[in-house]
Amino acid sequence: MRAEILAVGTELLMGQIANTNAQYLSQRLAEIGVGVYHHTVVGDNFERAVQALQTAKDRGANVVILTGGLGPTEDDLTREVVASFVGRSLNLSNEIVEYIRSFYTYRGLEMPQNNKQQAMVIEGAEVLHNPRGTAPGMYLEQDGVHYFLLPGPPTEMRPMYEEQVQAILKRVQGAAALVFASRFLRIFGLGESAMEEQIRDIIQNQSNPTVAPYASEGEVKIRLTASAPTEAEAHALILPLETAIRERIGRFIYGIDDESLEVKAGQLLQAAGQTFATAESCTGGLIGKMITDLPGSSAYFNGGVVSYHNEVKQRVLGVEEAVLKAHGAVSAECAVQMADGAKRVLGTDWAVSVTGIAGPGGGSEEKPVGLVYIAVSGPGGTTVNQHQWKHGDRTQIRLRAAKTALYSLIQRLQNER
């Protein structure tokens, strides 16, 4: 199969949003062995969108995945574009009208009249339901080309792909389908190029499994993907490669697959029957946000204090004025008292604290931007580490600090269990 991903939306051509859908779909399609040959973006323009479909067909695509342009406004042309291109009619689906109406009724609102546009279905198309929004997707086949019309917002598109599109693609692949199995190794504390240097001979010339590193703010993931007639065979191909990689860099591998830092920390806390709390200064609530992104985190997360001002560090966390005077808020001493204070005030077994200078302002010769202290207070005492990130903007420094705090907690939990 030969796929082209066609995004429709003037906002992409204006650079207002990035085409993250193309990246996401490319990753997913690679996993099931569908080759992506082109990405295209066109604006909300009928003629140019039809022309783009013709171009995709002319250059041999037999899977065309369109994203965007399914909304309720006059700009949203994807339904009309595809219907016109394949020469089929658009028909109003009363079932979808009722679904959209119920979407509004639940919210105590009346359905705006123009939302009916979203209930127009291309003749003979399979409707892809969208429980997260009002725009349903569609699937149709004509002249050997498989068309998928998916909504633009990633929060709607991604689950629709996972829950409905992937199954159709596998059905279309039929007997030729290989099963793909992947394993992610999650690494912290080792940069991408240092990692690559250590395992270069292992990954060189690998074609099955393929080995791909992904780096993001201090974290590196290695994806091992193998294809075989059965899932068991695919996994069997991955295992020796994983073992070889672990022999080299195993101490940096903290988790696999979906075990992010916050998931791993939660697993370890739950296994120990312990709780934790946060005391955040420069991260301003980011660690708490990451932890509580996970449903069920209340089993081990009591809460936290965002002590952005020194007054809050003193009043709520009990940091001593003498410490702030002698060492300042960005200091190992303050980080220790913040963590100890959070543990005490929130009544938990563990607490992590972060205090630092995220920039762009606030730095000095002595305490430059990127200087961050992270403390972990636990049953076995309080530890603190100094970090100095020389590169990166405010967002990057804050994210690295939050991730490092979680990683520090994980290390303590693993060492003291």
Next chain:
Amino acid sequence: MRAEILAVGTELLMGQIANTNAQYLSQRLAEIGVGVYHHTVVGDNFERAVQALQTAKDRGANVVILTGGLGPTEDDLTREVVASFVGRSLNLSNEIVEYIRSFYTYRGLEMPQNNKQQAMVIEGAEVLHNPRGTAPGMYLEQDGVHYFLLPGPPTEMRPMYEEQVQAILKRVQGAAALVFASRFLRIFGLGESAMEEQIRDIIQNQSNPTVAPYASEGEVKIRLTASAPTEAEAHALILPLETAIRERIGRFIYGIDDESLEVKAGQLLQAAGQTFATAESCTGGLIGKMITDLPGSSAYFNGGVVSYHNEVKQRVLGVEEAVLKAHGAVSAECAVQMADGAKRVLGTDWAVSVTGIAGPGGGSEEKPVGLVYIAVSGPGGTTVNQHQWKHGDRTQIRLRAAKTALYSLIQRLQNER
């Protein structure tokens, strides 16, 4: 001018990296009035890349910006592709060989032999120097089409665009150059389709300015973009349209351009010389994170309490046990005491609180997932609102709750100043 951005790289089609170059270039080109009509991505494949150039030319592009494929490896084909397409030769530039050699010498290394490939220049092309890497860029014109060959790494491509490409484009535009001006109107509390229904007759058939709505989690932005020979004239075209829109839906417009909810709240607090704090339950620190994403937020944000557990609501914020027993943590009464408590404990003028059920678990018939109470405590007293979001997952409910909390604070600040 009619531009197409053509990225060359199999790693893009595999989804290993996102095509951020296309977004960046689109933003820059929009600023100088160069219309981008298509983005395309092809792999490291000679025939398909040549074909993509032909497609771009066929559909009328007179500016083609290629990114990627200028490296030293055999995969890097962009030079050969363009030379072949325009029918010109590639010649070794000794000057560039020497530059690349010095790049290595400076680092105490010897130049790998394959780096010479990067010194091949298309006959008649202008070389674009690359002080941040070894791959120079190129600019050439043939048959009225302007080709730019830029390196793939954003850290090399972006400065090359800013320092060299933009000046060439402006030179090419010459007297025909139009200036584009944009204004964003930021809307809260009015859905995209309801908004469009109210202003459809205003935006219908608009071509200059163009009007485009964008929706994201409870927020809607309207972009007004006008082009004219001067910036003042472009702005003058926008003004009457903005006025007409404000007459219809002005009460939902809380800010313009970059004034996000957190920016607007910060502006109003600073103007009033007041401070605020947060008390977050189901949002778990998200509001604090959003506020402190902004540098300088310490001028008005003292901090907050993430009171995920009821014990923390009682111990740190002083929520009464009787309130929790009678009404539960997800109640108007608890939200009020949380906000009042945060204001008192953190010593601020204002505090916002959020308590609700973000799901997927934890809901009941009486208190379903999506039920959220938001209170604002301020100099003029404490107000509380109940929200019931029937759709959306945990992430969406949390984000809507955080944005609604900020919007509630903005409304109070605006009404009481």
